[in-house]
Amino acid sequence: xxxxxxxxxxxxxxxxxxxxxxxxxxxxxxxxxxxxxxxxxxxxxxxxxxxxxxxxxxxxxxxxxxxxxxxxxxxxxxxxxxxxxxxxxxxxxxxxxxxxxxxxxxxxxxxxxxxxxxxxxxxxxxxxxxxxxxxxxxxxxxxxxxxxxxxxxxxxxxxxxxxxxxxxxxxxxxxxxxxxxxxxxxxxxxxxxxxxxxxxxxxxxxxxxxxxxxxxxxxxxxxxxxxxxxxxxxxxxxxxxxxxxxxxxxxxxxxxxxxxxxxxxxxxxxxxxxxxxxxxxxxxxxxxxxxxxxxxxxxxxxxxxxxxxxxxxxxxxxxx
Amino acid sequence: xxxxxxxxxxxxxxxxxxxxxxxxxxxxxxxxxxxxxxxxxxxxxxxxxxxxxxxxxxxxxxxxxxxxxxxxxxxxxxxxxxxxxxxxxxxxxxxxxxxxxxxxxxxxxxxxxxxxxxxxxxxxxxxxxxxxxxxxxxxxxxxxxxxxxxxxxxxxxxxxxxxxxxxxxxxxxxxxxxxxxxxxxxxxxxxxxxxxxxxxxxxxxxxxxxxxxxxxxxxxxxxxxxxxxxxxxxxxxxxxxxxxxxxxxxxxxxxxxxxxxxxxxxxxxxxxxxxxxxxxx
Numbered sequence: 001x002x003x004x005x006x007x008x009x010x011x012x013x014x015x016x017x018x019x020x021x022x023x024x025x026x027x028x029x030x031x032x033x034x035x036x037x038x039x040x041x042x043x044x045x046x047x048x049x050x051x052x053x054x055x056x057x058x059x060x061x062x063x064x065x066x067x068x069x070x071x072x073x074x075x076x077x078x079x080x081x082x083x084x085x086x087x088x089x090x091x092x093x094x095x096x097x098x099x100x101x102x103x104x105x106x107x108x109x110x111x112x113x114x115x116x117x118x119x120x121x122x123x124x125x126x127x128x129x130x131x132x133x134x135x136x137x138x139x140x141x142x143x144x145x146x147x148x149x150x151x152x153x154x155x156x157x158x159x160x161x162x163x164x165x166x167x168x169x170x171x172x173x174x175x176x177x178x179x180x181x182x183x184x185x186x187x188x189x190x191x192x193x194x195x196x197x198x199x200x201x202x203x204x205x206x207x208x209x210x211x212x213x214x215x216x217x218x219x220x221x222x223x224x225x226x227x228x229x230x231x232x233x234x235x236x237x238x239x240x241x242x243x244x245x246x247x248x249x250x251x252x253x254x255x256x257x258x259x260x261x262x263x264x265x266x267x268x269x270x271x272x273x274x275x276x277x278x279x280x281x282x283x284x285x286x287x288x289x290x291x292x293x294x295x296x297x298x299x300x301x302x303x304x305x306x307x308x309x310x311x312x313x314x315x316x317x318x319x320x
Numbered sequence: 321x322x323x324x325x326x327x328x329x330x331x332x333x334x335x336x337x338x339x340x341x342x343x344x345x346x347x348x349x350x351x352x353x354x355x356x357x358x359x360x361x362x363x364x365x366x367x368x369x370x371x372x373x374x375x376x377x378x379x380x381x382x383x384x385x386x387x388x389x390x391x392x393x394x395x396x397x398x399x400x401x402x403x404x405x406x407x408x409x410x411x412x413x414x415x416x417x418x419x420x421x422x423x424x425x426x427x428x429x430x431x432x433x434x435x436x437x438x439x440x441x442x443x444x445x446x447x448x449x450x451x452x453x454x455x456x457x458x459x460x461x462x463x464x465x466x467x468x469x470x471x472x473x474x475x476x477x478x479x480x481x482x483x484x485x486x487x488x489x490x491x492x493x494x495x496x497x498x499x500x501x502x503x504x505x506x507x508x509x510x511x512x513x514x515x516x517x518x519x520x521x522x523x524x525x526x527x528x529x530x531x532x533x534x535x536x537x538x539x540x541x542x543x544x545x546x547x548x549x550x551x552x553x554x555x556x557x558x559x560x561x562x563x564x565x566x567x568x569x570x571x572x573x574x575x576x577x578x579x580x581x582x583x584x585x586x587x588x589x590x591x592x593x594x595x596x597x598x599x600x601x
Contacts, residue, residue: 024423030503031424038415038474039433045471046437049448056448063454117338128339130584131347137583138350139532141551142572145558146353149565157352160369194345225324226331248439255441258534262555274443282539287451294444301441 057291079292089276089293093300095185096254096272103192104249108242110193111200116230118201119208136198144262147191172269184268188260192253200245207241208234247308254301273297350576357381357573361564380570388563390571392546393553397531400462400549404469404530405523412474412522416481417507421493434475442472442535450539460544465537469530477522484518485511524586531579550575 021029058075083089114132118125135143150156151168159165166174166183174183211234219229257274260266266275273293280290352371356364357380359373384390419430449468450459458464488511496510512519537552548556554571557563 027422028424031418031422031427034414034418034422035424035430037411038478041411041467041471041474042433042437045449045467046440046445049445049452050440052448052452053444056451061451063451113338114342117335117342122339128343131343133583134350134580135346137528137579138576139534139551139579141532141534141555142353142576143349145554145568145572146349148558149356149569150349150352155364155368155565157369157371198346223324226327251439251441255443257443262534274441277443277447278535281447281450287447291447294441294447298441298444 053291054295056287057295059288061287061291063285063287079288080296083289083293083296088271089273089296092271092273092276093297095270096274096297099185099189099192099260099270099272100250100253102189103196103253104246106189106193107196107249108200108245110197111245112204112238112242114197114201115204115208118205132201133198135195140195140258141262143195144191144259147263151187169264170268182269184264184270188263188270191259191263192256195259196249196253200249203241203245204238207238211237247305250308251301251305254304255297353569353572353576356566357569359566361566364566380564380567381574383567384571384574388553388557388567388571389545389548390550390553390574393548393550394574396462396547397549397551400466400469401527401530403462403466404473405526407466407470408473408477408526409519409523411470412477412481413507413512413519415474415478416485417511419478420482420485421490431479434479437472437475438479446535446539449536453540459540460547462541462547465540466530468536468540469526469533473526473529477526480522480525481515481518484515488514520586524582527582528579 057079058077060074060076060078118129118132148169150158153159153165153167156165158168168187169184171183173180175181215233215237216229219233224232255274256272257278260270260272261275261278264270266272266279274297277290277294277297280286280293284290355371355373358376358378359380360375360377363370363374385394418424419427445468449464453459453464492510492514493506496506501509532551533549534551534555537549538555541547541549541552542556550571554568554575557571558568
């Protein structure tokens with residue numbers, strides 16, 4: 001680079017190419033060199049294992065015989081027919097869907113309310129904001145243990161406030177106001193909403209604070225009430241970020257393992273597919289079936305995302 | 321006009337109520353965590369509803385750190401997190417610079433890769449890595465875990481850093497080139513000092529991922545107690561009956577505190593704009 005700059009007259013192109021190519025070629029090579037560590041580690045630890053996971057799903061693989069299962073081993077659809085014929089798989093898929101949709105919707109709704117409440121300055125806002133972010137940044141193991149302790153039927157503080165103790169995390173069904181409700185599943189959903197509403201809050205607050213104040217002021221002058229301003233001025237400007245948040249939270253929650261595993265271990269009607277995959281992998285030592293379920297889970301995720309993008313992304317474009 | 325006044329009045333009342341409620345549901349559990357960690361287990365059994373302990377004790381912390389081995393877990397977690405942060409930054413700084421500044425083959429497609437890795441379900445990845453690490457005997461070693469954490473964070477950190485590098489004025493870099501800097505020394509002497517807030521944010525992100533992560537730690541390390549991370553240790557000991565809940569609560573505080581400190585310490589740094597006026601000087 002310095003060579004070409006230092007020369008007073010432009011050298012003939014052939015000579016330049018011999019010295020390592022044109023500037024543009026040098027730039028391209030430098031770029032590839034600098035990005036290559038990133039590419040190599042993603043290739044080795046993400047892309048290749050993914051391909052192998054797909055292969056394992058079509059093989060009869062167990063930890064004992066894994067060395068005999070080669071690249072050209074016997075491919076079979078047995079794993080898929082086996083896992084899909086088990087009723088436990090479909091009920092866990094339904095659980096996953098309920099958990100994901102409810103967790104996503106609740107965390108975004110609470111995040112929106114929080115962002116609106118903390119939009120304007122008030123004394124102590126920094127402290128409140130910090131407090132709100134803690135559930136999101138704290139380690140999942142610590143907060144899951146905290147919830148377990150607080151909800152414990154014997155010595156949990158929440159149960160001392162109730163007339164009769166509720167086993168929030170170990171009771172599959174319970175009656176609330178005469179209606180049958182899935183207690184443990186609802187608790188896990190509440191945990192999800194509590195832990196991730198700060199995430200939605202951060203995104204929505206950033207967008208709220210970037211909104212031009214003129215529109216809101218004009219609406220005030222025109223006599224719009226606070227709810228009208230929210231409905232017709234603020235909300236239309238927030239749809240994009242809410243749509244993005246829905247996709248992100250849906251994708252993350254749909255394959256989430258830690259939260260449910262730590263809270264209930266997948267018991268009491270809360271088994272989601274990822275916990276099932278883990279159990280197949282470790283307790284049952286059935287790698288092939290675990291891989292098949294994980295692949296089916298990922299495929300469902302892709303299908304739901306495609307449906308979402310087709311209906312909601314299109315609808316949003318019309319609205320604007 | 322009456323509807324407007326009614327709504328304004330309503331929200332003037334509702335807003336403090338909502339804020340107080342949010343403060344309660346987020347702040348209270350952590351306050352309870354600390355309060356529970358400094359009392360004796362007997363007191364919890366006898367008076368589960370009491371908030372303020374009658375007698376403070378720090379034996380729980382001594383117990384969890386020494387008898388339960390949390391000091392070792394802390395050391396493991398620290399090694400894993402610091403190594404992940406260092407290597408992640410080492411890999412993602414040149415990568416992000418390349419994506420931000422240099423035109424190379426496949427530059428546009430790189431974003432797609434980042435997004436895919438960011439959204440990629442960890443549970444799918446867990447299966448082949450579990451099998452692979454079992455086969456080559458990397459299970460129980462911290463190196464395998466560090467590798468996985470780096471791979472999971474690098475695409476995101478490259479993206480974060482790229483966004484920041486693009487705001488560094490190109491003219492500053494050109495000035496450095498004219499003064500005789502090579503490309504690498506331009507990155508080292510000009511771009512990085514201007515990007516301190518972004519580097520902090522990126523390092524923090526990598527640290528949080530490595531410190532908080534649970535699934536891969538569980539899969540790879542569970543059979544070797546001496547390599548447990550704090551997260552894994554707490555989750556494994558939480559099931560046992562012999563260890564009192566208050567002692568484990570002390571363990572939760574030990575696990576949570578570093579993250580909270582790191583997060584709030586660096587959050588302030590992030591708000592400093594360091595590029596302001598760089599071109600004029």
